[in-house]
Amino acid sequence: MENNARNQVLAAVERQMPANKTAYPETPDFPRMKTDLLAAFENRVKDAGGEVFRPADAAAAQALLASQYAQAKVICSATPEITGNRDIHAVNNPHDLADVDVGVIRARFGVAENGMVWLTEEDLVVNALGFLSQHLVILLSPQAIVGDMYDAYLRIHLEDTAYGCFMMGPSATADIGAVLVHGAQGARSLNIYLLA
Amino acid sequence: MGDDKKVDVAAHAAAFLAQDDVHEPMHDKNLWAARMKRDAAAREVPEWETLRELASQIKEHTLTHLYDYLLEFESNAIKRGAKVYWARDAAEHNQHVWNILQEKNISAVIKSKSMLQEECGMTAFLENRGITVTESDLGERIQQLDDQPPSHIVMPAIHKTAEDVAQLFARTIGTDPRNTDPHYLTEAMRDNARRRFLEAGAGMTGANFAIAETGSFVVCTNEGNADIGAAVPPVHIASIGIEKLLPKVKDLGIFIRLLSRSALGTLATQYTSHFSGPRKGGELHIILTDNGRSKRLGMPDFWTSLKCIRCGACMNTCPVYRRSGGLAYGATYSGPIGIILDPTFDESRYSELPYHSSLCGSCTAVCPVKINISDQILQWRKVMAAKKYLPVSRRLAFGAAGKIFEHPQLFRSAETMASGAIRFTPDFLLYNRVLNPWGRHRELPHFAGQTFREWYLQYRAKNNEHGEQRP
């Protein structure tokens, strides 16, 4: 059945494709964001429901984390700068992350246009860390900000990673009465620590 | 489908309008708010119109070269370690899913929103075979618990009030029926769904875009539910319609900028996730599904409907949709896009849908991939007329839209007409001057071959006994 279905779908597509072909368009050079990228990024993160902090160094970031999540029982960090109490490299099964209160991940870069950060499977170590954690802390180098989505897509290499995600603030929904609620399924909050 | 019983859109719409004076105004208000946010977001992008044109061209390019791009996608996805299946129709799609689940002994799946899976009737198919299927998107879950299909492709439960949801959740997951706070209700569902994520043997997703160049696909959600489903259970099954393809990764820059701005007026969805092969320790199964798409590709007047990226903007702006509610369409796809897609699945069953439009052209004006939606609606009316699938006489001339525009609530809202040019089209009043034959003084979108006037005269000549019959 399988081969048959494949060949039949492909044959049908080949037969039905419009004879008038449309050319692949040239992408023009779009106007680029010229403002302060970092400031724009920070504002967009806030719009998306996240918060940005600027700890002076890794030790300050560790202290900030401790003060912001004083109640957290399980902190799991996928970064060398921040130490938690659950070793991500010892996790074999994503289910083991079900009780994580705070996940810490370093993003590759941020996007000034919308406040997104780019995270890959390599950064997450175990993908579920980005989604089962109740709260997320994202480390980001303040130098690693691109202007817009065109730049962002020039920067990513989908052939190098099985999973990559542009994350824009915490999980959100407005499915009940059109009221915006954060923490629908994924992270309830997302804090970005700018840390070179 | 295949059921020959016509969907009586007017009766459904009338039922939505008549239920009380809460639902319809709320529906209208919320969708119009999304439309206004869309306008504001579009205005912020100086090259917006260029983007729409580019997106349209890229989609047309892909569709007119689809054969090659499908092969390219398939071989790259396989190279990346995904298993690729092909399905000619809904039954084959569902069978693939069932086979995968059986082979792995999986009895519970968690799924994120997929219009294709909806189109295939997959949930009912699996449930009949003893599989527990849980929708993880909150709006979809609300609809699932209420035993209703989604009423909007982006906001599935937008026709329900918080009170409706409070009652539903009290009945189904044991929340306090008096507590209508969306935060409380969302939290209750978060707890409920989380257990199911952890119990599921497979996570199912759809795809917003599939990239030939890398064999990747992209899923956009605000809740992150697709990501949990893909990251937690060992098996990820993705249902991808063959029209979802884009040639290159860089095309995403254009489409991601357009999608959420058009849908909800936000800069992007909270999660834009790229799957290129199975995750570490997981399995990825991709089902490339036709289900009528290749046939649509061969329809000269309608093939460009395959460009649709399912943003829902045409629904949010449609003056008929906003008043009738999405369930009135009685089909998987509602609103203007539904009107032009559904008849390709079943012409007879959906023969009244093309009349469920004011033809104001607002849908065409907002569509991020420039589908000539209102032209196609008109074109479908011609098809229906030629095939004698005519609406019954009492609603002939005005079609289903007439019913809605006649409704007294609309007269009330018309007082606020000054607030927006398209909110109430100038034609609105014409519709209500019921003795004015439909279309007489109207400006209509141009369509090839035959002018509206010519068509209308022919149509009237053919159906004279109905032509003038308005109450």
Ligand code: SF4
């Ligand atoms: S037809 Fe256009 S506006 Fe409507 S859902 Fe599709 S892409 Fe969006």
